[in-house]
Amino acid sequence: MKQTFIRKLPIYVLLILFSLLFLFPFFWTVTSAFKAEAELHAYPPVWIPSSFSLVNFIKSWTSQPFTQYFFNSLTVVIGTTIGQLISCSLVAYGFARFNFKGRDVLFIILLATMMIPWDVTMIPMYMEFNAFGWINTLKPLIIPAWFGSPFYIFLLRQFLLNIPKELEEAALLDGANHFQIYYKIYMPLVKPTLVLIAVFNTLSVWNDYLGPLIFLNDQSKYTLTLGLAQFKGVGDVNMSAIMAITSIICIPPLIGFFFAQKQIIEGISTTGIK
């Protein structure tokens, strides 16, 4: 027993070393956010700030309309999540539970669209949204989500395929229609996957920078990421203010991650290669 531990000691040492490397930037961000100007620029650096007062956080949050940005971000997150859940589940159900003409070709096309770089569609999308009059509104960030996203559809379809067909046949005999079967039988069964999709979507939308950057102009429309990015350019803002906002922005994704950690990690390590 003792021997195997000694044999494994180098592994632990390496893992702990790497963990410290990975965690350090978080530590540095949060502690910097609490520091007063003098501590921020002290040499040698102050590792633990002398005060843990939230004054930096409150001051920097109120120095810009961050509350407004927060509600914009929240609107986009909620709007896209509902849209993705409804559209992806319908589409995935269609692909998983029916045999129809052109199904396999369409599904391959769906998968292929995941390969299209965003840079290629970003320019025509901008012009399209411009023609729709959607520029400088949150619409370009929300509405496309109501038409499904290939990755989530793919994920959901995999789970739907695993559900035995007998369930469906029994329900059909009882006179249920397909929409009822989808809604009442299948959706409750894939609830964990729906939660996973909601988490994935929330993470990617909350964190998105390029979409808001291209489609929004007015400060009043900014999302939090865009607000943080332009905050750095504001005259006399110091690093502890930026680190304070950075810390705040990181909180929801980290909470979301801990909340669905097991599914996310398993989801990635199994779907990644298949």
Next chain:
Amino acid sequence: MAKKLGKIKLKKEIIPYLFIMPWILGFLIFTIGPLIFSLIISFFDWPIVGQPTFVGFGNYIRMFTKDKMFTHSLFITVKFAIIFVPLYMGIALGLALLLNQKIKGQSFFKTVFYLPSVISGVALSMIWIWIFDFKYGVINYLLSLIGIAGPNWLGDPKWSLIAMVIASLWGQGTMVLIFLGALREIPKDYYEASMIDGANSLQRFYKITLPLITPALLFNLIMTIIAAFQQLTLALLMTKGGPSNSTYFYAMYVYNNAFKHFEMGYASANAWIMFFIILTLSLLVFKSSSLWVYYESEVKK
């Protein structure tokens, strides 16, 4: 009667299409439509306001013959990929191998390595701007402890790209998990058999582990190269492409042509070249994969 049956049958046939309708509409409006439109405008001089004029292959010719920034940004992107891809895959595989041992606290370590991947690219940029700060940055302080005068990471063309590689390495824990998933799928008896045959751990790695995880390796390779070509957020925020264009990535070049110079036609042509490069690279990797990727099913046949 026959007519009615036909109607019912027709109705039944329509049902699946109704379910996938959102995606079909989205595909037309937000994918294939823009894609075709983008291809068309790439043959035009298309300012954001004013009349577009047809220029044939003019945009493409201009890119390859007259525009120094085109070749420069391509060069920067390739340089980044050459440094980043092997480091990234090496570290990810190394960590996955460590995690694949029978150890305690495995889920803790997995969480830690994945944690930076869940935060925004904006937050990540801000964090590393501060860490790399020339005067007050913590990296230069640590370097000074061992007697090295740290460089002006983000302000020195020699170091800016390296700084970006380091920041990117931190933010990409996904690969560790994918590798780990692949390692888990290797049957234990392969190792047991090889141990009986007296193979040492290095041989086991080269003869069993590495061949068996090649599909994951392939997948990751493609994804990483594609990601390198789309590197934009970090460059926009950390260096704005500078200093002296040392971090002027291809994606940034496209972005600037479109949204700074408002040359929509030219930028679309740029984007199509990027698409073409990504597709070619992916195909190359796929085609060459028969030489080095090992699929377990091949043996079973």
